[in-house]
Amino acid sequence: CAAGKGTFGTRELVDTIKGVSLDKIVDHKRLILPQLGATGVAAHKVREETGFNVHYGPVRASDIKDFIGNGYRARREMRKVSFGFADRVKLIPNDFIYGKFYLLGAVVLLFLLSGLTRDGLSYRDFLSEGAPAILKTVLGYFSGIVITPLLLPYIPGRYFSLKGFFSGTFVFLCIYLIGFSGDNVIEMLSWFFIITAISSFLAMNFTGSSTFTSLSGVKKEMKLFIP
Structure with a gap:
């Protein structure tokens, strides 16, 4: 990932070698990258x-x-x-x-919003209003991060x-089938878009952890899917 986006490259490697005077630390001239x-x-x-x-080593550090x-x-398997x-x-x-701050921010925001009433701030109905909203948000997070x-x-x-x-x-669809998606069509549609948006965004972050995505491909995907 770092090599593909240019943060791990020739210049950085050369500068680091010279910066730490590596030639004075080791008695050989080999680098395993x-x-x-x-x-x-x-x-x-x-x-x-x-x-x-430079010797390009195996894919996994355990094989060094x-x-x-x-x-x-x-060897071939390496x-x-x-x-x-x-x-x-x-x-x-x-x-x-990496995604915990998104979740924490969303939970805090929903907690605060759930207490807003016509009479001010009250959390008497938190279990019936705020908790379900937080749970559905967590499920969207779980969808993108785990599923x-x-x-x-x-x-x-x-x-x-x-x-x-x-x-x-x-x-x-799972929460809809168990009757947890809302009381009316507008609420249901709102949660559909919220859950799928959270899941989609977090899934896109997984491109940085995969072994087959490219920088150009990720940029193209971001242009297509991020508003």
């Missing part, structure tokens, strides 16, 4: 400016020891990029961390935002 960072680094320029030879033991040559169910599950906590990543290959659509919209629609 992540394979997926190759798009941002020109190995020949690094060698010309620093004297260090075997990579070195094999004479700085990666080059494979997987993004299976287990890989996506591991990334969910990461997205929770979409877990079912990513099975949800229709190419764009992550669209996948998030579909998973948000599924969540809304």
